[in-house]
Amino acid sequence: MKILSKTRLENVFNKLNETAEVFVPMQRGEQSGFYPWQTFAAGSDKLWLEALNVYLPPKNVVFPQTERMYNIKQEGQDVKIDETYEDSKSRVIFGARACDVKGITCMDDVFLTRGYEDSFYKARRQATTIIANACYAPGIACFCSAMGVKYVDPEGADIIIRDIGDGYVWETITEKGEMLTARIADLLEEREVTLPEPKPFQQDVNYDGVAEKLKGMFEHPLWDKLSQTCQNCGICTYVCPSCYCFDIQVKMYGNEGYRFRCWDSCMYEEYTREAGGGNPRPASKERFRNRFLHKLEFFKERYGHPLCTGCGRCTVVCPAGISIVKIIDAVKEADTDA
Template structure:
């Protein structure tokens, strides 16, 4: 068995960065996120804290991403694709909730008829080093959403916090290769896998998608949506929210098209030219977000789109708590039809 002694983390990351773009969790400007290694001055590795404020989804789905340039001259137009250069990428320290979210993104961007070329160029060469979670935070509820915090998946290597070192366990062929490339930076040592701690937050989602299918027009949605300000922070911090807009940046008739994160919380998201908006009211947008997470995604892809990371609970300025919402929805008694 291999371990990475904590004193050697920088050495290991430097070695990986020789051939790959490496991303690590860092504390930055009062928050935390996944950022390229080596980090910029002021950043501090955030391996020991729980979830980063921003999820690692930006490694595969950046907040903004150039798609193609265009140049119009007279009546002619030229278009050039400007996608990311394909190169090996390693993301270090991904927790099970965020790993499960990447699995959901894979379903969206790589299946159902079309492969998204921009996503694929970032995702395919990506090696994920997952970190087993042993101490659930006060807002963590991944186990309730069917995620095993000790078993990030998909993953190429799993690391276990042993105190002075990380237990290192390759889980894929690419993980094996990566392990070999670290050579003597890793030490030989037997270790016992730690066990998971107690979750403070529990919720029962058994039968929830089926139940929600009959609750679209339930009056409870208006009540639940009442405090929501449609600020969208839940959607930006969510590791599995993937909705995007495509916009243009131009100077005169030249410029580029880029995509950027969008949010179903905003009226413009569904507003059509001419003014018709199928989700024109707050509670319709709120309902769509929760049903997408808890019912629609399940129906389409066979898995929940909430992985229980708890970021939206922490960030919501109005204290909206998805666990409480699930509980309220589960409490509703429906007439048996």
């Protein structure tokens, strides 16, 4: 087996950093997330691959919160579009968990399949190599397995690493992975090790049949009850590894400006506001219902799997203590005969 010793991690980052922007999990001040290795500050940042997971998922690497699309210049009657910002700079996501890799593959479904390709997403995605960090000990909020995520064998990764204490087993999966491995091959060693035994999940979640049952539950009274304490902030959508909604807007300064896209959240009033001022999702109930129907029903109908990857972040951060796990339970238990 190929092994990367933990003492050589930094060498690997430095090596990869020569040709790519390397995103690694760090604790940065009070936050944790995937930040570029070149911004690592030894005093204040902590490299944190042992973390169960970091707070902010790596989705921004392929789908940044704000992304400039092109510049606009108005010249008389003409509009000149001068530059597109498709970004195909090489990037590496190092140490993403299976749930977060799945989040990115969910975005692949949306932005790259079904006859529509988002060129901005595609440029970034094709230039991104994903090194997944297999999980062996799910945390209290984890339920990825219930959502069809293989936590020990992350799907969608180019390389999988497995923590064996003093190092990582390095398993190359794809051609893109081969290319990356070749660059750091001399930093890997060969030895046989025993892999850890995966620990069980700490909570039971059963998603079976939920998508099908939800089809008939749009008007079910349970949405009133479940949504009543939701405050309609966007934390859950912005810490979610798979939420991909965005808005496209323009900033103009006189005759010049640019068009950009930025994350949007279905929790916001503005999200569904119509040109005439009407809003089909005026209050928290409608927005809340849409979020969970999208996660658990609509997405599965279209792409064959849910848009929730069971990372548990939203259940940890929600100020009102709302949990998608409880919603799945409530749907399962709901009486739909009435």
